[in-house]
Amino acid sequence: MIRVEELELGYGERLVLKGLNFQVERGEFVGILGPNGSGKSTLIHALSGLLAPLKGKIIIRDEHLGSLSSRLRAQMLGVVPQTSDVRFPFPCLEIVLMGRYPHRKRLGSLTDEDLLWALRSMRRTTTEHLQERPVTEVSGGERQRVVIARALAQDPQILLLDEATSSLDVRKKLEIFEILKFLNVTQNLTVLCAMHDLNLAALYCGRLMFIRDGGIVQDGPTGEVFTPAILGQVYETPMEVIRHPGHQRPYAVMLPLSPGEIEEDAPEVARA
Amino acid sequence: MPNSSISAKAAAPLDLAVARDRRRTGVRRFIMALLALGLGLLVSVVLATGIGRMEVSWPTVFSVIFGKLGFTVAPVDRTTEVVVWGIRLSRVVLSGLVGAALATAGVVFQGLLLNPLADPFTLGVSTGAALGVALLVMLGVGGSFLGLSPLPLGALLGALGAMVVVLVLSRESGGRIRKESLILAGIVVSTFLSALISLIKSLDEESLSAIVFWIMGSFSGRGWIHVGFLLPYMVLGLVLSFWYHRELDIMALGEEQSHHLGVAVSKVRLNLLLGASLLTAGAVAVSGVIGFVGLVVPHLVRVLAGPSHGRLLVLSAFTGALILIWADVAARILLASGQELPVGVVTALLGGPFFFYLLKSRRTRGMW
Numbered sequence: 001m002i003r004v005e006e007l008e009l010g011y012g013e014r015l016v017l018k019g020l021n022f023q024v025e026r027g028e029f030v031g032i033l034g035p036n037g038s039g040k041s042t043l044i045h046a047l048s049g050l051l052a053p054l055k056g057k058i059i060i061r062d063e064h065l066g067s068l069s070s071r072l073r074a075q076m077l078g079v080v081p082q083t084s085d086v087r088f089p090f091p092c093l094e095i096v097l098m099g100r101y102p103h104r105k106r107l108g109s110l111t112d113e114d115l116l117w118a119l120r121s122m123r124r125t126t127t128e129h130l131q132e133r134p135v136t137e138v139s140g141g142e143r144q145r146v147v148i149a150r151a152l153a154q155d156p157q158i159l160l161l162d163e164a165t166s167s168l169d170v171r172k173k174l175e176i177f178e179i180l181k182f183l184n185v186t187q188n189l190t191v192l193c194a195m196h197d198l199n200l201a202a203l204y205c206g207r208l209m210f211i212r213d214g215g216i217v218q219d220g221p222t223g224e225v226f227t228p229a230i231l232g233q234v235y236e237t238p239m240e241v242i243r244h245p246g247h248q249r250p251y252a253v254m255l256p257l258s259p260g261e262i263e264e265d266a267p268e269v270a271r272a
Numbered sequence: 273m274p275n276s277s278i279s280a281k282a283a284a285p286l287d288l289a290v291a292r293d294r295r296r297t298g299v300r301r302f303i304m305a306l307l308a309l310g311l312g313l314l315v316s317v318v319l320a321t322g323i324g325r326m327e328v329s330w331p332t333v334f335s336v337i338f339g340k341l342g343f344t345v346a347p348v349d350r351t352t353e354v355v356v357w358g359i360r361l362s363r364v365v366l367s368g369l370v371g372a373a374l375a376t377a378g379v380v381f382q383g384l385l386l387n388p389l390a391d392p393f394t395l396g397v398s399t400g401a402a403l404g405v406a407l408l409v410m411l412g413v414g415g416s417f418l419g420l421s422p423l424p425l426g427a428l429l430g431a432l433g434a435m436v437v438v439l440v441l442s443r444e445s446g447g448r449i450r451k452e453s454l455i456l457a458g459i460v461v462s463t464f465l466s467a468l469i470s471l472i473k474s475l476d477e478e479s480l481s482a483i484v485f486w487i488m489g490s491f492s493g494r495g496w497i498h499v500g501f502l503l504p505y506m507v508l509g510l511v512l513s514f515w516y517h518r519e520l521d522i523m524a525l526g527e528e529q530s531h532h533l534g535v536a537v538s539k540v541r542l543n544l545l546l547g548a549s550l551l552t553a554g555a556v557a558v559s560g561v562i563g564f565v566g567l568v569v570p571h572l573v574r575v576l577a578g579p580s581h582g583r584l585l586v587l588s589a590f591t592g593a594l595i596l597i598w599a600d601v602a603a604r605i606l607l608a609s610g611q612e613l614p615v616g617v618v619t620a621l622l623g624g625p626f627f628f629y630l631l632k633s634r635r636t637r638g639m640w
Contacts, residue, residue, distance in 0.1 A: 050531055069536075070536040070537075071534045073534065074533055081532070084529060085526070086524070089579055090521070095525075098525070099533065101533050104518075112288060112292070115288060115291055115292060119288060119291060120286060123286065151532075
């Protein structure tokens, strides 16, 4: 689905990532993790065609990303950015209908199929009730769901998310990842998301890619790479990984940087 | 489980019919507004043609217009015919066209740059046109070109020249044009060109009044030939703007999201800027610099008709035409002495406070 070869990314003189090589198969759910400034967003930008590579290739379904027309690219790739500030009060339905742009003919009017796609995407993201509401007047979580609906209305095979849930509360995050998982399982949608929340990643992603110091330091099935050693190395933080007794997924617990402090603050807990 | 709740909801039928009907209602409302504006425009043309120092009754105006269009009507004396057809109607039509061009250009500039203050001024286009005229006036270029004074051509070249300079300045190494650099470049170019105009004014005292008159904007002494001069630019500019109306909607979400949705951002932006510049250049070339129409009309229409650019472009063009026709009538008759005001003064006097009201009013505040 996606093949990256010897990719080198940066802005002008500043090199951010180099020597990237990886493949993502159809239907994978990949989390891209790494500390702040490690280049997660840069990678997503490059995969979405927004940032041209300095060197190397990005091949999507046997085509060079750079040689695809904007229209064809948008038919394959949906992108949910970190923030999606909209200044004009378009009704949410109109925002979602914009996702049909790469499928519409210039002079053709909106078809029932387009409208159906938009409504179906809104239902999937539970935003159907927002159809008439101006996008400038909905909450941050609702807006992000509308934007995801728009990306789904593009009918893409690949969905890229750049910290799309970072600003949302726990419940909203879970809701969005439930939707992504649902589409991943039922439609075989390929999902790549750059994210911060380790435990959210461990809960939903089948594969994790850790980025640090300008390159990929670990890449593999969540069960294999979500280990205290790797997490500790990537984030320079002591961590413990525990398996949840119920769902059996791993989760990370951070340990304080200086072990002495806990006893002073809460001696009873430490003793227990 | 959330998963099962999603699939349970998916079992209910989608309200396609409801959504379709809602959208149809929107279209119907748009058509009604368009009909009302169109009717208002026709009535305004006739009314505005009747108003002036020489009394002409409305039936006479009709007779002249229909007579010219080839209908058999009651004969009208030659002087009246010349005044109504040759002087007034041409001027009314021209002011309507210029109003439509400026308002459309304003919609495009504002939509593209996500900036409520974007208009031909901010981007240096108007100032470029004014400089073109000032240069010709200083050089004392006279005579005529295709029956026109060369000043409009100077304005046109100045406007397009300024736009090109602004585009080159704001182009980044990759060939991308960023909207932030575009506005900055526009302001820099505009300021620089204004300084040049001031320099010309102080170097050449004689041409001062001619330049000032041009900069204020006026339809005085304009006729059918100017309409003919404006039309090609107008048609080209309008076609370009409307061709990309859907992209304008999407680009209101910003560069990045437009890219993700499949808009060829740089190409579309360049074409839209070209279209809006042609509209501005044509308008400035025949009438001088008329401010506030391109700024206020899109705001006003957006409040009433919503942000969708297809409708916004059409309704703004009509509204701009209406407003400038009546502003020019005011410019003709306002002064008791019978002297004419530059129409740019009228639009600035009306537009300034109105813009202030728009900025302060509740309904527009959330918009920007």
